[in-house]
Amino acid sequence: MPRIDGCDAYRVAMPRGRRPESVLVRLAGGDAVGWGEMAVSDRSDGRPWADLEERMGPALIGLDWERPEDVSAAADLGAREAAAAIDTACWDLWCRTRGLPLAHALGGTRTSIVTGARISPEAALDTIAGRVNQAVGAGHTRVTLDIRPGWDIEPVRTIRQAYPALALIADAGHAYTESPEHLTVLEGLDSYGLAAIERPFPAGDLAAHARLQLRVSAAVAPAVGDLETLDAALSLEAGRALHLRLERLGGLTAARSAHDLAYAAGWDVWCSGSGVFGIGQAAAVALAALPGCTLPSEVSDPAGGPVFVTPPVRSSGGVVGVPLTQPGLGHEIDEERIERLATRRMRLST
Template identity: 50%
Template sequence: MRELEVFRLVLPFGRRSETLLVKLTDHGGMTGWGEAVSPQPKTWSRLEETLAARLIGVDWEHPDTVLGGDSAVDMACWDLWTRMRGVPLAEAIGGTRTSLMATVRLAPDPSLESLVSRVNQQVCAGYGHVTLDVRPGWDVEPVRAVRQAYPALTLAVDCGNAYSEQGQLVALDSYGLEVIERPFAAGDVYAHASLQDEVAASVAVEVASTAELDDYLTVRAAKVLLLRPSAFLSLSDARRAHDRAAAAGWDIQCAGGQGAGLARAATVAVASLPGCTLPCDVTQPPRQNQIVTPIVGANAGVIAVPLTQSGLGHDIDENRVRRLAKDSFHA
C-alpha cells in the first residue's frame, strides 16, 4: 500500500450525520474507498495513529489478511482488491442477484392521514413493501390505518428496540405484518423468543457479530436476520453471519440507509447474496449527501446490483469529498 487518506464529512442534509471516508492507493495508482457511518469517537485517532502504520508499505494478497480491525478500511481493501482484478464486489463475495426488491422506511407522522398519504406516494412510486417505524404510543393506530387503506400491501414494522413488553406487539400482529424488526433491547434473546412464539409475523434481530447471532439461533429467538454490513468489522464477517442464518432457515434483510453512498453500495453487494430473501433497506437519501455515481437507491422499488463495473461499482466524486470534508489526514 502506498497511501492512505481519511476524510471526516458532516453531511449537509437530513440528520447531518458524520461519516468517515477511507481512500487507499496502491503502488500502481489504483484506489479503493471505504466508509464508516456514524463512527465511534476513537475511530479517527485509531486510523491516524495505529492503522496507518499497519497499512502503508505493506503488501497483502487478500482483504482478509489485512489486520485493520476497521470496517471502513476493510471496505476500502475489498474495493481496491476487486478493482485490481476487474470484478464486481458483489460477485467476489458470492452474490448471485442482479437486482433487489426494496423496502421504503417511513418515520412516525403527527397525522394518520398524512402517514397514509405518504404510503400512497411510495406505492405510486413502485414500492410493494413498506416498513413503518413504530414506538410505544405510536404503533397500533398507524398500522391499522395503513392496513385499512392498503389491504394487500406487504407491511413490516421497525420497533427500534423500544419495547419492554410484548402486548402491543402481539396486537400489531393481527394486521398481517410480514416482519416485526428489533422489538426489544439488543441481546435479550429470551424476550425475542417469547414474542416469536406468540406471533405469526417473523421477528427480526440485528447483530454485530456471529457470536451474537449464535445466541439467538440457539433458542430460536427469531426468523429474520437484519444484516447491516457496516456493523461488522469486515465484509467476510457479514458473509459468515449470512451463511449461519441461511443455514438455520432464517430469512435475511440487508440494511444500510445512512452515509455518503459507499456504505450503501457495500450493503447492496451483500444483499445480492443468495440468502438475502427480504427486500433491501437502502432508502435513497438526498442527492446532496451522496458522493457516488450512479446514485445508490431504488427505482420503482427495485435496486440494481452493479455488475458491469469492478469494485463497489460506483465512481467517487473526489472533488465533492474534499469540499465536504471538515477534516482529513494523509499518510
C-alpha cells in the same frame, strides 16, 4: 502479494439540507484505490475517527495481504463503524485490482435488488399514510415503520388498511419489555400480517426474543452485532429474520458470514446501507445480491440530493441494478468534490 500504500480519511458534511455527515475511507494499493463509508451519528463521541487515525490506519500502511479477510486484525483495533468502512474499502480495492465486480466476489447471484423504505415516527396518522403512499408510489414493496410504546397499533393498522399486500416490518428499537401490557401490544401487531418485528427487546436478551417468537407468527428479528450473537440467536431460536447492517457488523466480511449462517437456517434476510454519500449504499447493493436476501432492502440514495458516486445508487420503480460490468463497487467516486467539502482529513502513506 499486494500492499496497502496509503490510507486517507475524510469527514464530510452534505452541502445542503439537514447536512448529515459521513467519514469516508480511501485505501490505495498499486494503481487502484478502494472506498468505504461510515455515517456520523449525533451520538458519535469521536472514537471512530481516533481509532482510524491512531490505530487502524497506521496498522494498514505497508500491510501485505492476499484477500480482504486478511485485514481483519487491523480492523479489529477500533470501533465497529470504522472497521466497516475499512473492510468495505479493502473489498473495493481488492476487486478493482483484479477487475472483479464486488457482488460477484462476495458470492452474489442477483442482477437487481428490490427495494424497501423506512418511515420514521410521525405526529399524525395522516402524515404516516402520506409518506407510505409516497414510498409505494416510488415502487418500494416493503416498508419499515419505526414504532414505540404508545405509537404502534394505530399506525400499523392505518398502513395495513391502506395497503393489504405491502410487506411491512415494525422496528421497535429495543423499546419494549415482557410486561403484560407490552406483550399484548406485540401480539396485537402480529394480527396485521407483519413480515417481521425487529428489535422488540434489549439487544442482549435473546431469551425474551425466543419467547416472543413462540407467541407470534411474524418473524422476530433480534439486533445482531457479531457472529457470536447470531450463533446464540440461531441456537435459541430467538427469531426468523436478520437485518444486515454493515456498520453494526463491522463490514462486508462479517455481514457475508452472517448472511450465510442465517440463510442456512432458513431465516429471511434484508440489508441496509449507511451514510448518504453513496459508497455505503453501493456496498449494501453488492451484499443484497447474495441469494439469501429474501426481503426488499434499503439500498438506494434519496433522490434529488447531490451526487458523489457515478452512476448514483438510485431506485427506479423499486429496483436497483447490481453493477456487474465494472470492478469493485461499480461506481466512480468524485474525489475532487469530497476533498473540497471535507471538514477534517487524515493522510497516511508509506
